[in-house]
Amino acid sequence: MNNNIYKTVYFFAPHGEETREVHDELSDIFSRHGIEEVAASDDADIIASIGGDGEFLQSVRKNNFRDDCVYLGIAVDDANYFYVDFHYRDIKTLEEAIDQDNLDVRNYPLLEVSINDNKPSYCLNEFTLRSSIVKTIKMDVYINDFLFEQFNGDGILVATPTGSTGYNKSLGGSVIDPLIHAMQVTELASVNNNTHRTLGTSFLLNKERPLTLLIDKNLDYYPIMSLDNEAISVRNTEKVEVSISDKLIKTLKLKDNTFWHKAQRNFL
Template sequence: MRVAIYNNETAESQRISKLLKAEMSKAGLVLDQNAPNVVITIGGDGTLLSAFHHYEALLDKIRFVGIHTGHLGFYTDWRNYEMDDLVESLVNDSGQSVSYPLLDMHAIYSDGSIDHYTALNESTVRNITKTMVCDVFINNELFETFRGDGLCISTPTGSTAYNKSVGGAIMDPQIVGFQLAEMASLNNRVFRTLGSPIIFGSESKLMLRLKDLNGHVMTCDRDQVRLKPSVGERKLVEITYQVAKKRINFAQYRHNNFWHRVKDSFIGGAK
């Protein structure tokens, strides 16, 4: 068993990282930051997102385990006082896992070049200077022309993050698909959009074609990508989204029920 440890820079996360490395060494587990079987993240959901992108090229070969050293996260199952139990689970590992869908993104330019991204949570497209206007195509057919602050495209597990804050629906992660939610759309007698979240299936393709190339910002999870109007003759034509072929895998030693996480995070002990 080869294990990588990926932690944030807080004092508590560094303490747990040091402790975990010592316990792993005693148990005969190999620390391998480059070609691991399991990646253990120490911090929170943000740390796991960073680790996901760091090890993105190895997604079909690795499983993740999350230790949270702050507030309970959606991707982090273990507490900082459970290192003995976690190490025992690693020693007795039999390859058990649970996987979730990811979002495949392509930014396509007029010279034929393509920038590719993969999102665990979501992608957003906004205009930071004025109303964003873009044509929305579903399976290569024009569906609507959107006008508003922007659009959020999320995975099922990412549906509880920024998507929820802009009025999107929470998706069961057993659904293989993705979601489109509007941000402050303009709806009046002149301009009209659907005005509701749209959930797409596993074979669906969403395409956004921007009407104006100035002032747009695209995000992939926590990373912001400014969409430049042009680089020479290279102009952005469209952004496409669909379910990625790869999935993220978590070692299912103690992977909590998704709906338990939703209840604990948003409802808690409310009566």
């Protein structure tokens, strides 16, 4: 019998009937270990997504990035993932994890993004801003209140350490250990010539160094922005502020399944 403080679970299963059999089987397994399924995610101590990394990210977003619960992902295919730690065909590993007297958790940092001084939004993976037209976008890049550079190019990507293995890596950014609570800023096709100069490489900012992007309003860029796998539609974007949030997402910490184990499986 499970004696830990986590007593309820909510299953995030966006594919509905496609995963109904898996859902029912998982509900029975959790129940046998003293963790009962609830119908509302607000009542859950554990939120378990069924699917891949995309479903995991959705489960976190649709539950408002709750930091008072534990998230876990359960895959239904044989792919390797970065956020999803379990597979429903490997029930033993899942049962061993949830049957601990005290679940061992790891914390993942979030990005906090404010657009035009509006209420902040959050993302676990990455924030992107790019031009919506076939033309480069210009913006002033501030670190704290210091004007660092005047950017001209396709756009900017800001990634968390866990998000550093995705789009950021494909742009030549570094893979960052999640124990380092920093965000990585990476350029998208910057213009570098005698008129325009940027750093030309990605860089890291810690929690005490927020990033501010002031969009050049001489032209109507209508930038396209995204938080993880969700697009944001803000027509008149003038200022974007990005920082490491005080909020942290909790996931189960497993032996031999660290971030670097996953990096090795996915890339080496």
